[in-house]
Amino acid sequence: MAFLINNLQYYLQVDVIESQFSILCEKVNSVHDFEAIRLAHDHFLTSLLGHSFLFMKPMHHCLTEILSLCTQFTQLMKQDAQLTDEHDQQLKHIQKTFQRQSGLLFTLLSGFRSQQSSPHLAQLLLRIDFNKVFSSAVASHKDLQ
Template identity: 45%
Template structure:
């Protein structure tokens, strides 16, 4: 591996140049931090859009014994497609499927699973000396963050696909108006959540992490800075109840809406009675859940005096839409 080679070269020098050593250590720290952000935190958005496109059909099926291998093949292909930098380091990441355990009766729950996306996570093969910072517990937190961020990215991608599908429909205006309205409301909320996550939280916190790493040569201080970084991400990315549950309910409704629209690939947009019933249920549930999200975020902002939540509320409450609903 490149990093090991760099340190070996330094070790074999007759006289150790301290400045050269410090520069290489800082380079390693920054590159590792960047790759962690690119993979675990979806910093390379084009990589995961490509992966979603390649793996979506497979992942929308029940998991099999080969699913995990197959999605990692798709992930490597997506890396190649975008010419991923630091390829050797990126190879230490592997997608995982955290399937429920076998029941006490000995019957697997796989037969009840209809979508592998619900169980996807990310693991990382940690090399010395990063094992001190990236402990198993920390990697579990990163995997949970990855799952949430990938779910949000999928919702955004699916809604964009719905837009493309709806643009091809020429008739059925009576039903179409309500469908367009729901898709617009979903897209507005998801786009603003995505902006909040990527810009207000991830970019801001990652920049602060790099500054703290650069300002110290003490490994223990790096550990503390990284621990604070992960805790802040969990706090600001809806990992507390009831916000977490509410956000995931909204994402599931976006997935259900997308699935409904993508099955209607026909020129004339006419719902069957069953489809109309499903659409109505999704529409009512989305309105209720999005209004609930606004209320719980408002309560969290008032209770914790959180400026990041205040900024998100300002964006999603455009024209005081949710304020008037409440």
């Protein structure tokens, strides 16, 4: 769980926000009229939303579900109670749902990559699937169908 979230956070911070902010700063420093700066800022915001996958409903839903599962897991682990059967069932549900959602996320990202030639997205996929865990799981899931 932490591995996926860390890589998503790194992608958003470095590959999306910092790179787009750098482009915005270059544009702002090269123009001298307000309208050009406003347009550059609009482009900056649109790029942030686009590269963050917030315009793609399936991707947005998948990311929201993954983050919700992380919150559920954290809340479950914060409880001081002993691990009961109920806790065990909740953990298994979280694990199963996380595996399904992270596999879906990888599939969506892979499909999105084939439509867009973004080096940052390719780097995210490489970081997430460096040991071929996700691609193997997706391939074995397709074989079962």
